[in-house]
Amino acid sequence: IVIRKAEYVASAVKYEQYPTGGLPEIAMAGRSNVGKSSLINRFLGRRNLARTGNTPGKTQTLNFYRVNDAWFLVDLPGYGYAKVAKTVNAQWGSMMENYFKKRETLRAVIQIVDIRHAPSREDVEMHQWLRMRQVPTMVVATKADKISRGQWLKHLTIIAKALEIDDASLILPFSAQTGAGVEELNESLSEMGLV
Ligand code: GTP
Ligand code: MG
Numbered sequence: 001i002v003i004r005k006a007e008y009v010a011s012a013v014k015y016e017q018y019p020t021g022g023l024p025e026i027a028m029a030g031r032s033n034v035g036k037s038s039l040i041n042r043f044l045g046r047r048n049l050a051r052t053g054n055t056p057g058k059t060q061t062l063n064f065y066r067v068n069d070a071w072f073l074v075d076l077p078g079y080g081y082a083k084v085a086k087t088v089n090a091q092w093g094s095m096m097e098n099y100f101k102k103r104e105t106l107r108a109v110i111q112i113v114d115i116r117h118a119p120s121r122e123d124v125e126m127h128q129w130l131r132m133r134q135v136p137t138m139v140v141a142t143k144a145d146k147i148s149r150g151q152w153l154k155h156l157t158i159i160a161k162a163l164e165i166d167d168a169s170l171i172l173p174f175s176a177q178t179g180a181g182v183e184e185l186n187e188s189l190s191e192m193g194l195v
Contacts, residue, residue: 001067001068001186001189001190001194001195002068003043003044003045003067003068004068005066005067005068005069006044006045006046006049006065006066006067006068007049007065007066008049008063008064008065009064009065009066009072010063010064011061011062011063011064012061012062012064013061013062013095014095014098015098015099015102018062018064018099018103019064019066019072022105023066023070023071023072023105024070024071024072024105024107024192024193024194025071025072025073025074025103025105025106025107026071026072026073026074026106026107026108026109026110026189026192026194027073027074027076027099027103027106027108027109027110028040028073028074028075028076028109028110028112029076029079029096029109029110029111029112029126029130030076030078030079030111030112030113030123031056031078031079031080031081031113031114031120031122031123032056032057032058032077032078032079032080032081033054033055033056033057033058033078033081034078034112034113034114034142034143035052035112035114035142035143035176036050036059036075036076036078036112037050037051037052037058037059037075038050038052038142038176039110039112039140039142039174039176040065040073040075041176042176042179042182043073043182043185043186044065044067044073049065050063050065050075056078056081057077057078057081059075059076059077059078060077061077062074062075062076062077062095062099063075067194068195070194070195071194071195072105076096076099077092077095077096079092079096079122079126080120080122080123100130100133100135106135107136107192107194108135108136108137108138108192109130109135109136109137109138110137110138110139110140110185111123111126111127111130111137111138111139111140112139112140112141112142112174113139113140113141113142113159114141114142114143115141115142115143115144115146115147115152115155115156115159115173116143116146116147116155118158118159118162119159119162119163123162123163124162124163127139127163127164138170138172138188139159139163139165139170139171139172140171140172140173140174140181140185141155141156141159141171141172141173141174142174142175142176143175143176143177144173144174144175144178144180144181145175145177145178145180152173153168156168156169156171156173159171172184172185172188
């Protein structure tokens with residue numbers, strides 16, 4: 001995929017606000033502050049397209065970005081942010097559930113985890129939930145710049161085990177800081193037929 005064009009299209013909290021047109025779609029799921037928005041920016045080569053930040057909970061809505069006029073990347077709000085009120089958490093739950101249930105054009109989810117840590121309970125639950133719903137899911141372990149390359153496999157193995165993924169090499173190490181993994185991610189999305 002050569003990124004010729006990448007543009008913000010819409011933010012949504014409910015179905016009626018999702019962009020129409022039927023283009024295929026890839027969504028990013030992961031904990032608050034894990035680096036979803038940064039991955040989008042790095043992958044698309046646009047520094048400030050998706051808003052990023054040091055405080056968790058930066059992305060509060062579903063944000064749709066159209067790539068090459070051909071497909072959407074969706075930045076989802078993060079889960080597992082303890083400080084938000086219970087009511088907000090419930091809203092988050094129904095917003096996400098609606099999205100995964102109703103979005104017919106959703107092709108795959110990229111679940112982003114932090115390469116440094118064993119997956120959280122929410123990471124595991126999210127992964128199992130996607131598996132149960134038979135949503136094709138790819139796991140990306142980001143912030144790979146924070147540990148040495150020699151340690152990557154050890155960490156990927158821990159993540160694979162917790163998520164019950166047979167082969168740690170199916171998990172893609174990534175860094176929004178260095179660009180590690182960008183080409184591999186690009187290849188995976190190409191294989192899905194995205195252009
Ligand atoms: P929410 O929108 O709150 O759910 O967070 P998010 O998952 O979109 O995270 P975001 O991209 O805003 O990044 C959170 C913080 O992590 C920011 O301070 C980023 O600069 C930092 N960060 C993201 N990716 C990387 C990475 O690959 N390496 C390093 N070193 N820092 C990163
Ligand atoms: Mg974000």
